[in-house]
Amino acid sequence: MYHEVAEELIQDILANKYTDKLPTEKELVEQYQVSRNTIRKALDVVFAHGMLRRVRGSGYYIIKKPLQSQTVLNLSIGFDKNSMVSGGPLRSKVVLFDVIEADDELARRGNVHVGEKMYQVVRLRYLKDKLYSLEESYFPRAVVPFLSQESVEHSIFSFLKEAYQITGNTSENYVHMQALTARQAELMERRKDEQIMCLDGINYLASGKVFNFSRTYFAYPDLALYYHTQSLDI
Known part of the structure; x- marks a missing residue:
């Protein structure tokens, strides 16, 4: 299940649905109707794919692509x-x-x-x-x-x-x-x-x-x- 959540999050990031920061874990649990553990595993996948920065105590921020490249x-x-x-x-x-x-x-x-x-x-x-x-x-x-x-x-x-x-x-x-x-x-x-x-x-x-x-x-x-x-x- 967490793979499906991760793929949807990646697609949403690429489509610029999230441009600065992801919702909190609690908000993602409510959005996808899954457990917190599932959300954390999905976030680990998205992070490993180089889409996010983890900031302790603040959450997950979107890694922005270089301005010089389309x-x-x-x-x-x-x-x-x-x-x-x-x-x-x-x-x-x-x-x-x-x-x-x-x-x-x-x-x-x-x-x-x-x-x-x-x-x-x-x-x-x-x-x-x-x-x-x-x-x-x-x-x-x-x-x-x-x-x-x-x-x-x-x-x-x-x-x-x-x-x-x-x-x-x-x-x-x-x-x-x-x-x-x-x-x-x-x-x-x-x-x-x-x-x-x-x-x-x-x-x-x-x-x-x-x-x-x-x-x-x-x-x-x-x-x-x-x-x-x-x-x-x-």
């Missing part, structure tokens, strides 16, 4: 959750949907075995009618036995949660510059070999199995990256 990619949330993208949801145009076997490069990138069968999904994604990204995603069939055409046209992660109760436990993200191939450049209406910012991501189940890995090439103007950290005593 669009912020919050790496603490995960760009694949299209309902979580500020200004979203994203609209998808499916370019390729197929079953392939992992070659050496994909096996290395996705931490899977060479020859492993997986769904390949290539999508152009749009935010406010502007190209946001080119997304190349892979889903090992040993973990994800079926993807529907409808799911790849909308939210794959929502489908996985509803159909298989698959939710990510941990993820690894790597931001780097990458040269576009001729095909990628054609799809994005860019130049071949143009260097563009991209994000490699691997998502794991609690068991340690990979259920998704992807490479996303970003095209949206004025895009900023944000991530959230906590101090650790080491």
